Amino acid sequence: MKITFDVDENNNIVHSKNRGMSLEAEITESNIFYRENNIALIYKKPTPIRIVKCSNSKITEAYFDEKSTTDFNGVYKGRYIDIEAKETNNETSFPLNNIEDNQIEHIENVIKNNGLAFLFVEFTSLERYFMLEGHKLIKFIKENNRKSIPLSFFIESSDEVERSLIPPLDYIKIIDKYIKNS
Amino acid sequence: MKITFDVDENNNIVHSKNRGMSLEAEITESNIFYRENNIALIYKKPTPIRIVKCSNSKITEAYFDEKSTTDFNGVYKGRYIDIEAKETNNETSFPLNNIEDNQIEHIENVIKNNGLAFLFVEFTSLERYFMLEGHKLIKFIKENNRKSIPLSFFIESSDEVERSLIPPLDYIKIIDKYIKNS
Numbered sequence: 001m002k003i004t005f006d007v008d009e010n011n012n013i014v015h016s017k018n019r020g021m022s023l024e025a026e027i028t029e030s031n032i033f034y035r036e037n038n039i040a041l042i043y044k045k046p047t048p049i050r051i052v053k054c055s056n057s058k059i060t061e062a063y064f065d066e067k068s069t070t071d072f073n074g075v076y077k078g079r080y081i082d083i084e085a086k087e088t089n090n091e092t093s094f095p096l097n098n099i100e101d102n103q104i105e106h107i108e109n110v111i112k113n114n115g116l117a118f119l120f121v122e123f124t125s126l127e128r129y130f131m132l133e134g135h136k137l138i139k140f141i142k143e144n145n146r147k148s149i150p151l152s153f154f155i156e157s158s159d160e161v162e163r164s165l166i167p168p169l170d171y172i173k174i175i176d177k178y179i180k181n182s
Numbered sequence: 183m184k185i186t187f188d189v190d191e192n193n194n195i196v197h198s199k200n201r202g203m204s205l206e207a208e209i210t211e212s213n214i215f216y217r218e219n220n221i222a223l224i225y226k227k228p229t230p231i232r233i234v235k236c237s238n239s240k241i242t243e244a245y246f247d248e249k250s251t252t253d254f255n256g257v258y259k260g261r262y263i264d265i266e267a268k269e270t271n272n273e274t275s276f277p278l279n280n281i282e283d284n285q286i287e288h289i290e291n292v293i294k295n296n297g298l299a300f301l302f303v304e305f306t307s308l309e310r311y312f313m314l315e316g317h318k319l320i321k322f323i324k325e326n327n328r329k330s331i332p333l334s335f336f337i338e339s340s341d342e343v344e345r346s347l348i349p350p351l352d353y354i355k356i357i358d359k360y361i362k363n364s
Contacts, residue, residue: 041295043251048228049241059231062241069225073255075262078296082257113223114260 021168023087023122023129024071030167031072040172042074042081069106070117076172079179080115082107082134087122093148094121096141104141107134116178120161120171121154131174132158203350205269205304205311209254212349222354224256224263251288252299258354261361262297264289264316269304275330276303278323286323289316298360302343302353303336313356314340 021029024044034040048065070084084107086098099119110117117134132149136157140149154160159174203211206226216222230247252266266289268280281301292299299316314331318339322331336342341356 035291038291038294041291041297046228046230046247049231049244057246059244059246060242062231062244064239064241065228075264075292075295075297078262078298079260080257080262109217109220109223110257112220113257115223115257116260 023085023120026163026168027072027083027085027120027171030169030171031074033167034172040074040076040081042072042076042083044072045069067102070103076116076175077179079175080110080113081175082110082115082117083120084118085120085122087124089124090148091123091125091151093150094123094154095148097147104138108138111135111138116175118175121158123151126151127163129161129163129169129171130154130158131161131171133178205267205302206253208350209265209267209302209353212351212353213254213256215349216354222256222258222263224254224258224265226254227251249284252285258357259361261357262292262295263357264292264297264299265302266300267302267304269306271306272330273305273307273333275332276305276336277330279329286320290320293317293320298357300357303340305333308333309345311343311345311351311353312336312340313343313353315360 028044031040031042031044034042045068048068049062050065051059051062053059053061070082072081072083072085074081084099084103086094088094088098107117107119111134117137119132119134119137121130121132122128123130132154140153140157159177161169161171161174164170210226213222213224213226216224227250230250231244232247233241233244235241235243252264254263254265254267256263266281266285268276270276270280289299289301293316299319301314301316301319303312303314304310305312314336322335322339341359343351343353343356346352
């Protein structure tokens with residue numbers, strides 16, 4: 001396998017978003033790294049689809065099922081992990097209408113069963129990434145009658161994820177903290 | 183909601199397979215009961231589908247993705263749970279060609295990450311249900327050069343699940359044992 005890097009004038013590798021990868025793709029690439037190195041087993045959940053017509057292996061009529069839950073789930077150190085990934089172009093806050101009610105409900109259900117749930121947010125224009133733990137997300141929504149979560153809340157109350165090369169978003173070590181506290 | 187029961191001559195409720203529910207449907211119904219009672223959160227994984235053509239919300243050409251993993255996953259008491267459900271009409275053994283290589287590989291990956299994986303088998307003509315824990319399944323496959331797992335192995339080395347009314351298969355209590363031992 002060959003990997004091509006962008007380098008700056010000193011031949012230092014540039015970790016640039018210019019590659020144009022979506023947050024979901026970056027998490028998926030990180031998950032492949034975790035899987036291949038037996039660190040964690042986290043998958044993108046397939047999109048739920050309602051199949052109407054199907055001949056042999058070809059589906060000719062189907063619809064997206066509206067009741068999807070979150071983007072990723074899997075196992076890390078025996079614990080159940082659930083992640084919803086969202087990007088925003090907004091530079092000062094994360095608009096809560098990005099998250100559907102049934103996704104919030106799902107995160108609450110994960111928490112009730114002592115699983116570890118996270119909202120993984122990319123502020124794309126800032127190139128900053130945050131993992132907001134589920135309890136904190138639910139608490140914010142219930143205690144604040146706001147339509148968005150300010151960036152300052154992410155800076156103070158969530159965990160920032162630095163971009164790296166391999167894996168692109170090395171988020172798993174953040175989860176250790178929550179395993180110890182639960 | 184009304185529920186209709188089959189009763190015998192003494193008006194005792196008959197738990198009959200005649201309702202024709204598949205094993206998958208019975209597990210799903212049990213999972214709804216667990217979810218509504220905050221006992222566990224276990225979902226059927228959506229079937230992975232490769233979408234080729236799609237206009238608005240209507241998918242007009244798609245194919246089943248061959249690399250599916252297992253049937254169910256979720257969280258119970260914080261732990262990651264993974265279940266593959268299989269029915270067999272065979273009365274003396276469970277044919278191993280029912281399980282795909284990538285499903286075995288997935289179960290091994292779950293185990294490596296300290297998750298709890300199970301093969302949930304229904305011997306349909308016997309109306310008997312067994313949950314075989316992942317380590318035992320993998321050990322059997324590696325140590326025996328056999329094309330099937332005999333019923334006697336399930337009776338000796340797995341956990342039998344009794345049918346009940348609500349939930350139809352109350353399998354979750356079996357998992358407690360493996361949580362304690364891991």
